[in-house]
Amino acid sequence: MHQFEVQSIADMFTLGGQTIAFTNSALYMVAALVALWAFMLMGMKRELVPGRGQMLVESFVGFIDKLLAQNIGHAGRKYVPYVFTLFMFILLGNLIGLMPLGLFKLHPFTFTSHFTVTGVLAIMSFSIVLIVGFAKHGLRFFSLFAPKGTPIPVLLLVAPIEFVSFMVRPFSLALRLFVAMTAGHILLKVLASFVVNAANTGAGIGLAVGIPSFALMVGVSALEVLVAGVQAYVFALLTSLYINDAEHLHDHH
């Protein structure tokens, strides 16, 4: 489908036979970055009495701070910049992709609907888990695969399962975001094509099919705004849970 196609805006150089280009995907990532920058500038004035902008920014930062404090505890503080950036980048990417910019001949591209993008984000989270885990616990990090107090015969069964469930984390993390966004956009596209195709067959069918489809589209669009927020939250939440595993192994903070 056209809205998922990555197109080159400006070819830059070739590297190993591959053309490195500035694509529409990269353009909307820059747009999300600029939006995030503008958002943060609203609240970076360090006013003693916080104004509207600062309250807004502080509530977002505080939300992530609370999330990390709940899931990781005291050690979670140092991950606030990373998880906050991740959360806001995904949230803004999802929301910019939903914007009705098509009215101005600007067809927005949802970069979170591509597995390559969400995959890199998931790999970043997963490598932080690995680096922190091995740096902090050394080889004891492998005890993550052996829950405390498990008898040896059960351990033979549990350890491989724990290992697979650990290794599958980056895939499930990336897949969840990518599929949720892709499925939502395809659903909207299908409903929109119902309206257009029904209108092409005639006034009667056009009204009978078009109006319910359009009403459903409005509802699904609202649902998509919710999904955009929930998926960004879930990505941040799961990242914090995985970092908690790396920080504390199996003991609870």
Add this chain to the structure above:
Amino acid sequence: MEADAIKLLGAGLAAIGAGLAALGVGNVFAAFLEGALRNPSAAAGQQGNMFIGFAAAELLGLLAFVVAVLLIFVA
């Protein structure tokens, strides 16, 4: 032609997984609401756990969708 038909049937069968995931997600929120209405003061602290359950249940539905898409467009 036979193989194509079976691929599409498989994609349709994958929709069962999506439906079952819908049941699972509904269950997560229903159980949360039921608990939250019984003890509203404890509800706020459990919101994170609810979303973990939601994410786990939802993932299976999304995987079913991926299987369907792979069968139709890739395989």
